[in-house]
Amino acid sequence: MNPADSDDALINFADDADDEIEVQASVDRYRDAVLYGTDWTVRTLLEQIEQGNIDLSPTFQRRDAWSRKNKSRFIESVALQLPIPQIVLAERKEQRGTYIVLDGKQRLLTLAQFAGELADDHPLWEDSAKAGPLRLSGLTVLTGLNGKTYKDIVSFPALGQVRTQFDNHTIRSALIRNWPDEDYLYEVFIRLNTGSARLSPQELRQAMKPGQFTEFLGVRSANSSVLQKILGLNAPDFRMRDVDLLLRLIAFLTRLPAYKGNLKPFLDETHDHYNARWSSEQNAVDNLVSRIEDGLEFLVRCFGDAREVGRRWAADQFDGPINRAVLDVQLASALDVEVRKAVQAGKLDLKATFIEMSLHNSEFTEAIAGTTKSIASIRTRYKCWKKALEDKIGAEIHMPSLPNG
Template sequence: MGTQKPAELEFDDEFEDQDVSEALDPRSVAAVVSGNDWTTETIVSQLERKNIQLSPGFQRRDAWKKDRKSRFIESLIVGLPIPQIVLAEVKTERGKFIVLDGKQRLLSILQFWGKGAGENNGFALSSLTLREDLKRKTFEALATDPSLESDYNALCNQPIRTVVIRNWRDTNFLHTVFLRLNTGSVKLSPQELRQALQPGAFSTFIDEAASNSMGIKKILGLTDPDPRMRDIEILARFLAFRFFAPRYPGRLKAFLDYAFETFNEDWDQYEPKIVAAISEFEAGVSSLSEIFGDTIARKPDSRQFNRAVFDALIYFQSKKSVRAALAGKGTAIVKSYKALFAGDSRFLAAVESDTAGAGNTFTRLQIWAAAISEISGADISPPLIPNTTAADAGAASTATKNITAKKVPAKAAPAKKAAAKAAPAKKIAVKKATEKREPVAAGKTPRRSGRH
């Protein structure tokens, strides 16, 4: 596959699962929306008191460079119009807000005041175009230098339009708002909203784990945490399929929301299993790197990283038994992988359209399992995934709703019945699963979306 330089954060399945309109309850648009003009000083106070939530994890994922932060502060000082901030009030905590739009602006303000975190905390102004006389000035300089008093007052008293959404019914509504706000040239990752809406021990843990993952840094060419949290999403997808594949509804957003909710709620039960799974993830990425070099989960002759392909590769390569069976067979694996993208193959079709659909998700896993089974001579089976394709019209919508209504049963369904449900429309033969499913604690029901 060659050793070309990794394609840093280039994805060819960037926004495959962001449309949630089919799941949006029409009643949710009755949320109360109000506009306020909060001064910069008021916003800093709200941030300091943690009423506006900017987690330490987010502050490490600083997307703006100092020159952009500086020009934003310059705009506040001279009174130029700036985009509005959009917040949603936390359902269970009146006066506490999550950020739907404006995180980088809020972080820039907090850091200029010297009350944030990260290497840019307390930064001095630079690259200014309107007030070059303020270059190299810090907030402390503005606050203490009598000659800069008018600039200091202008900055502190500058009003910023702040829109607050209250009484929202479900997270799909906030997700829709989030996407509508981010339809410009630089779209944001839904994982940012998931981290805000589903705080908990697991959410904190996976932020740290993704930030420190050598495997993710290698495949994405990262040196620092991804500001758009796509590194978290990659690890979350792996864990969700590892533990809950039999409940995949054909909608990635619902699947990941369910995984986060379950892991957060039952963290004491899942923590040791997740720690072990992440260790296997790292071993799997290391093994894939030995086989594919810097082109893991990329189509032949493409620099773009494909998460749907990676899901299939890492699902199997993270298993010690599979790595052992494939040891020393790298050349054959690469040859077989390239062949999957030739012509109008079913694998290629499952990668290029409706990649989040249950049928195509299963097809990718089933075909790759068959390929590495043939190479290794071992019986490697794909996970059983419920069918939500055209063969069962309407099942995708039902499964999406059901995934947040109940947890995985303590015991998996008998293999024959599960296989019958999982068989896609083209009647793909499915081998019986040879591995045990990770059960979820019986007798518990997940929280409704949006609960904190």
């Protein structure tokens, strides 16, 4: 399935579905934030993008979600001056007048690809130049625009009215200023998407935490074929849950003793840690991700199907959604030399051992179900899995150091 064809390209993660984001409930947190609405014309929004005031980074553009048909229909709706859902922007604290996009990235990117006039040094230019201008197709109302780009419309005097309607159509924009902290924006982010596919906090993390490690995560996850296979994708996930998963795997393999029981700040801190230390940590992280990819390939070979890796066993089959708690322990063991030797020698069937554990070890199954992020759950599932493998191969294996508690 191609993310460009569906919002449901990646089935949501099965673990920690309701408790990954925890924010303070105090009303005081909401009093100082200023939220107001404004109507910006399409041309004004495009000027903001062209000037870099609304950030649509190349990393995001590579995760373009809409098909050309969907983009064309959106452009047609704008040209017909049909109502367009509002976009939501949060003003950056460090630079007034510049914005983080909380909702509406695909709409803004489509406008830029169709009618943006990007300077040669604009961050979007390289990828936009490669793709070429958006050429409309599949239109059912303004059929005379099929096959045309925005420049074609500009060059045809007979289409002047269509261009005017497009440029001057207003899109409602909600602007947030003076927000108290990142958790406030996370809360807004989640509430905006209540009832729709759950978004990963990584989408907002990528916007709010720029840096070389941030760029590395976006590029490396997008280029990881095995990560895409395990997630059931054939292209990068436009909601960046593949980035989220890669960040988590790095964090659990390198910084697990520092885990305090709340997943979001742990991943935030890991993100900040590597952004701040990238010059000294780059080689180590790059090598670690290569090992992670190799470990995932090893798991695919052991299980025989990428869509069975990182899934719970229930009702005589593997679940569809990925369970990150399962993948954490499976990957950790896949990096151990003794485990690999035992599999190669035919002494260990990793898939059969996991199914056996799922059927007969209630302590383990409880630790990979429901709320899996507690320190107790983490310690339990790592210890149970480690013991099961050691009993099978008769040798000690090495797993990450565990958090205290």
